[in-house]
Amino acid sequence: MTQPYRPDAALSARWLLDVLDAPATWRELSALAEHADADLTRQVLEEAATFVHEVVAPLNRVGDETGARWHDGAVTMPPGFRDAYQAFWRAGWPALSAPPALGGQGLPVALEFVLYEWLSAANHGWTMAPGLLHGAVECLRHHASPALQARYLPQLVSGEWLATMALTEPHAGSDLGLVRTRATPAGDDGYRIEGTKIFISGGEHDLTDNIVHLVLARLPDAPPGPKGLSLLLAPKWLPDGRRNAIVCERIEAKMGLHASPTCVLRFDGAEGWLVGAPHQGLAAMFVMMNAARLHVALQGIGLLDAAWQKAHAYAHERRQMRAPQRRDPAQAADPIIDHPAVQRLLDTQRAWIDTGRLLAYRTALALDVAHHHPDGARRQAAQRWCALITPVLKAAWTEQAFHGASDCLQVFGGHGYVREWGIEQIVRDARVTMIYEGTNEIQAQDLLLRKTLPDGGAALAALLRELQADAPADAAWHAGAQRLHALLTRLAAADEAQRLALWPVAGDFLRAVALTLMGWARARLGRHDAAWDSEVGAAFDRWVWPEQAWRCEMVERALG
Amino acid sequence: MTQPYRPDAALSARWLLDVLDAPATWRELSALAEHADADLTRQVLEEAATFVHEVVAPLNRVGDETGARWHDGAVTMPPGFRDAYQAFWRAGWPALSAPPALGGQGLPVALEFVLYEWLSAANHGWTMAPGLLHGAVECLRHHASPALQARYLPQLVSGEWLATMALTEPHAGSDLGLVRTRATPAGDDGYRIEGTKIFISGGEHDLTDNIVHLVLARLPDAPPGPKGLSLLLAPKWLPDGRRNAIVCERIEAKMGLHASPTCVLRFDGAEGWLVGAPHQGLAAMFVMMNAARLHVALQGIGLLDAAWQKAHAYAHERRQMRAPQRRDPAQAADPIIDHPAVQRLLDTQRAWIDTGRLLAYRTALALDVAHHHPDGARRQAAQRWCALITPVLKAAWTEQAFHGASDCLQVFGGHGYVREWGIEQIVRDARVTMIYEGTNEIQAQDLLLRKTLPDGGAALAALLRELQADAPADAAWHAGAQRLHALLTRLAAADEAQRLALWPVAGDFLRAVALTLMGWARARLGRHDAAWDSEVGAAFDRWVWPEQAWRCEMVERALG
Structure with a gap:
């Protein structure tokens, strides 16, 4: 009944290369000039589309129905998830746009954007796992000590290990200034972390052999409020092979996104290292947060496209009642795509998806410019675009993802409310995008x-x-x-x-x-x-x- | 964490009696003059509020989590559901506004409206069971033969037995003209029904000792399309004690409303009797359908109020960040009710609930006038109001129920997305109201x-x-x-x-x-x-x- 999501690689390539003339931007950037060309872009997108459609999309339903399962501190991911993830990182997908100096492929950010939009459309729950990698890499690159970078960056760039963002506490959600978790110097260059974090996506799972937590906490001499927060790195497995004192107490039962374990993590004197300067944790964390917000915008666009694909197919197939202009007078009823209310509904989602995509791709080009352009004024203009568009893309396209997916559900009538067609899963999954990474x-x-x-x-x-x-x-x-x-x-x-x-x-x-x-x-x-x-x-x-x-x-x- | 819904009987009484001056309307209607007065209205509403809060509301969560369960053709309702239902009908609640000649209490329709709005708010899934009773009674009163009325009306008026509306087939949803189920004369005064119906709410359950199905089907000589539909009554248990040939093949796995079994019913030559004239089934069914549509509007109003109650309480309790005008400078953060976006969100739902309620109560008074007023012009004006407002209340308030409940979920931030607080259940439950009884x-x-x-x-x-x-x-x-x-x-x-x-x-x-x-x-x-x-x-x-x-x-x- 329900078809796996199928990306349209040719369309994305055309919009990026022709409509936005990306090569003209890339040619100005020496870091990209040798990596970015139209043929390579088309080829990478074709391969990405195949991987998304064949490997990741078919696991979407089992992810919802089986879900991540907690037992005695360990989390088992849904069947097929680990294999798909291992194939994903071994094929080099997480390193697509990472700098070659770090072991990445150095391709334009736009390719990563397109990839993650498709992955989210195909299987939002699975995509939560690698979703924070890019932000974690950026955060460590810019704030961690060379020693810490050497120890953790290679595995995060490749995606061999996964990362989390451990911010929220029961009393501190939007308001991180209220965070109480404490980090105490441990004599060596490390710290011991004490506290409980909630809503940690991918805080525990069996996809990878290690998990790297980035944790907001207070040092003993920290001032109150947001200016007293420090960022620490605490891995699940320590460099000497010991298990760190981080316990997954439970995972949440949620409205949707069942495949992504939302963990309560207890740090019981866990060992960690400072990322950046003391009390400067929020700035370091915001490097990760901004990347995550754009990522959530891509989820919104992707989920809306997934919903549209299902509803559009169904609307051509299902016949009910007479449309004002009959297509097939010989048939007892017309396809519901011919009903004006259905047309308007589907076209509206298409307009949101397509304009959102173009804006997201333009933002990806702006990120390339912001990182690599030789002209400071051009870099600054690109940064301005990114700063302004991040909250806009995040909020408007996640709102549309939820409401538009619900509209697409409506096309199915009562059949949309039953699980069979997979459309109600998209509505449930999409709802959280309006909340996380900043409501x-x-x-x-x-x-x-x-x-x-x-x-x-x-x-x-x-x-x-x-x-x-x-x-x-x-x-x-x-x-x-x-x-x-x-x-x-x-x-x-x-x-x-x-x-x-x-x-x-x-x-x-x-x-x-x-x-x-x-x-x-x-x-x-x-x-x-x-x-x-x-x-x-x-x-x-x-x-x-x-x-x-x-x-x-x-x-x-x-x-x- | 999650408090059972608590109706406000004094408010509803005041709006009905004072704002709308219901007694002035009732005094003009001889059928109601002796049954309706302000004190009795207040007393009935107080008792109804207590029943809803104490008996029905506490079962909402278990209804969602356990759900109705199908095994080998039988459906077991969630724990506590049968006892609550038996208490409900034995206390006389289904017969509240039914005519005394049929064993009802003859109270104004408004009391029934208020009761069902509250029941839906408290436990939408449970309320689906008695929700169709009123429409079934109206349908049989106006269209069934005296013999059929004598056999089934008393138990449906009292609610001792429950009723279903068996319309939809896999290929015939909104478009009933496509219905294929056949009814063949059986020699006596009865018919044999063959066909499969889907989406039958309460098609099978253990709440009552019998279930009365009202089934749309075609007689052998029926013309094609909607003008060839006849309505038949087919009970689960026949008058002579035999089980009728009606099989519940499965129940649907749905986005929400887990406590209400949505059944696939196979009629295997089931015995039934015609309700109304041959080929006039749609007219008879529409008596039931119009009652059901108003009922769904009440569900929308009730669900929105339930969502508002939860979010309003949470917004007073939860403190995050500084509001533009600080309430408690000594505290580290302000209650989120002080944040303007939260205020606007909650006030908007309140405005929808309150205006919807007043319009629904006015509609209930119009139904009384339409049934009982001695002046034909007044009856006609009241009917006009009901005909016009039915689609408006149904569509606008169910849309608001879903979107407004989602807005209320937003007040909880990430806590709204987990099941703990019960707000995400309301969003899932409310979604179907935009679809059923006519999208x-x-x-x-x-x-x-x-x-x-x-x-x-x-x-x-x-x-x-x-x-x-x-x-x-x-x-x-x-x-x-x-x-x-x-x-x-x-x-x-x-x-x-x-x-x-x-x-x-x-x-x-x-x-x-x-x-x-x-x-x-x-x-x-x-x-x-x-x-x-x-x-x-x-x-x-x-x-x-x-x-x-x-x-x-x-x-x-x-x-x-």
């Missing part, structure tokens, strides 16, 4: 209160101008962009009372920005593909774009 | 294509005028009502191409109507309760009402 409300606050109001919207205005210069003449889109510009001007002039009134519309503001960015992507895709323009593009104009004005209006109303 | 897309088509376009919007315009006459002077609401009036005028004048363009915005139209009705309820509640006016009412104005204009705009755009 969507936190993303909205990040965009408005941290990244827009402090500079009077200057960075966002600059980003908008960049897109306007780049966008084809589309009167409706330019009018929308201008309305957002005008709103930024008003935000810059807001007094204290107005700023307070903005808090509850932070989500509307984020959505207004998301829709404006989507409008740019829609124009860009429409210019490159006439068929897309007249189908998905036209649906975007009718069913998605009007919301941009409404969201701007909600923020304007709050300003009074 | 929300079908409700939107019903409102626009069947109940608005054919009479040029006359009935809806009359209903609007009725509300306008009744609503206090609220400039924003009257402006919204006028915009909807203007839209109805344009709809009446729409040409063929415009009518076609309206299909995909049927959902926007339904939502525009829902919001307009909510605006009336908001004005009415605000006038009666100053505290409500300044809290929930003000939140309604800010966060809910603007959508009315946007939805009107979407329909206007489609008209071109």
Whole structure:
């Protein structure tokens, strides 16, 4: 009944290479010039698509139904998961975009983005395991001592070992300043960690021979609040072969994502080493967190595409009732794809997936530029894009993943509510993406209160101008962009009372920005593909774009 | 962690008796004059609230976790379910609003509405069992032969036996015209039924000693399509004590509502009797269907209130981060209820619940008037209200139940995604209400294509005028009502191409109507309760009402 997810490698290659002209960007970057070319990109994407479809996607259902199982501190992953993961890292997939100096293949970040979007679509639960690798590598590269890097980076770059992010405690979720876990110097260069962490994805499993935990904790002399947090590395197995004092007390029973063990970890004087300077843990952790947020955005896009694939196939197959324009008068009923409500629903998801993809790919190119461009101004502009778009992509596309997957479930009628077709699993799995790595409300606050109001919207205005210069003449889109510009001007002039009134519309503001960015992507895709323009593009104009004005209006109303 | 749902009997009594002045309506109806008074209403609601809170609500969790279990054709309900049901019918709750001539208590329909809203909030799965009783009684009263009524009505009125609605077949969901089940005259006054029905809620269980199935089937001489459907009654146990040839082949594994067995029933030459005239089955079934649709609307309101209760309590208890206006500077963090995004989220659900409740109670009064008023014009106006509001309440409040419950889950952060707090169960349970008894897309088509376009919007315009006459002077609401009036005028004048363009915005139209009705309820509640006016009412104005204009705009755009 339920077909494994099938990525479209040719489409992703075309959008990356032609619509976004990635090679033009890569040619400017000496680090990538020798690794990145169109043929290699196409070839890697084809191989990735095959791996995703043949190895990872078929395990999605068993992951949900069997789930990860805890027994006496050990976690057994669903059948087939370990083999698939071992094949994954041995084939070099985790090292795709890692620097060659660290043993990576040095390919553009875009290839990693495409790979992880597909993996998430195919099997969200399985993909949680390697999902944090890239962020952990970045975090250690930039903050860990050379000795610690030498001991752990090779296995994390290759993916032979997996990593976790151990932040949350029962009383400290969004508010990491409340963290109580303690790390005490142990005489040597190490520390002993005491405390309990919850919601640790992949905190324990049998996929790999070691697990590297990155743990937020307080040193004895730490000031209270977020400025007293330090980051420590604590492995499951110590370098001398002893088991570290880290106990998986239980795993959570969750709404979805059953294949990913969400662990309660007790650190019983576990041995660890400091990553970065004392009390500077949050900065080090945020390197990992930002990577993770973009990763969650990719999950959102992927899950929505997975839901759309199922619903689109079903809508062509299932016949019920007469559509207003009959396709087959000889048949007793028309395919439900011919029913206008179904068409609108599916086209709307397509518009979100496609514009989200284009924005994600552009963000991947920006990451390459931010890392490698010789011109500091270009690096800075690319960093600005990444900083602004991270909360937008994370919040807007995870919200759409859940609501859009639920819409896709609706296409199945009662059949969508039973497990048989696999669509309800996507709805359950997708729900958590709106929560983890910073709830969507936190993303909205990040965009408005941290990244827009402090500079009077200057960075966002600059980003908008960049897109306007780049966008084809589309009167409706330019009018929308201008309305957002005008709103930024008003935000810059807001007094204290107005700023307070903005808090509850932070989500509307984020959505207004998301829709404006989507409008740019829609124009860009429409210019490159006439068929897309007249189908998905036209649906975007009718069913998605009007919301941009409404969201701007909600923020304007709050300003009074 | 998770508290059983607690109804607020005093609030419901006040809204019914004071805000809507129900006694003024009841006094005009001789059938109710002796049964309905304010003290009795308060007393019944108090007792109902106690039963719901103490007997039914505590079984919600076990219902989800144990679920209904199928073995060899028999279904075992979760622990405690049978005892609770036996207590329920023996206490007379199913017969609350049934006519005294049939053994009922003859109380106003509003009491039954309030009871079922609470039951659904407390335990949606359990409430599925008695949920169809009222519709089955109405269907048999109006369509079954006196002999059939005598044999089955008393046990269905009392609730000693339960009923099902056996419509759907694998290839015939929304489209009942495709039904293939056959009924062949059996020589006596009965028929033999052959066919397989799916998605039969409560098709088999151990709650009662008999189950009465109402089955849509075709007689041998039936014309094709919906005009060839007949309705038959087929009991699990026949009057002479034999087991009828009805086999429960399996129950579905579903996203939620685990406590309600969704059965595949095979009719193997089952014995049954015709309800109503041959080929007139759909009309008879629609008596049941309309009652069921209102019932589903009550589920939506109830589930949303259950989700709000949980999230509201948690938001007062949980402290994370600093709110813009600190409540307790001495504490390390503020309660999350002080965070504006959380306030907006909770107030929005409250506005939906409260306005939905008032509209549902008003609908219950309209049902009383439609059944009992001596003046034919008053009966007709009440019927018009019920016909128009049924799809609106069903679609808009079930959509809000799911999305609003998901919003309430968000208040819990990661804790909402684990089962512990019971909030994710509400999201899973609520999802099906958007599908069953006619998908929300079908409700939107019903409102626009069947109940608005054919009479040029006359009935809806009359209903609007009725509300306008009744609503206090609220400039924003009257402006919204006028915009909807203007839209109805344009709809009446729409040409063929415009009518076609309206299909995909049927959902926007339904939502525009829902919001307009909510605006009336908001004005009415605000006038009666100053505290409500300044809290929930003000939140309604800010966060809910603007959508009315946007939805009107979407329909206007489609008209071109």
